[in-house]
Amino acid sequence: MTVTVDAGRCIACGMCAYAAPEVFRVIGSASTVIAQPEGRDPRVRDAANGCPVNAIRVKG
Incomplete structure (x- = not known):
């Protein structure tokens, strides 16, 4: 499992x-x-699915 965050989309909601x-x-x-x-x-995966701006990507 590889995780990335698109900092340009992220709103730092936490x-x-x-x-x-x-x-x-x-x-x-x-x-x-x-x-x-x-x-x-x-x-x-829950964090990625719950991201309000879809900034988290999970592969694998």
């Missing part, structure tokens, strides 16, 4: 950092991937 704090952190005006998840983490 929902992803709340859902998966070991993967996401809000830094400045955008969320950042601080570590790729090990294996398939359903919380990461």
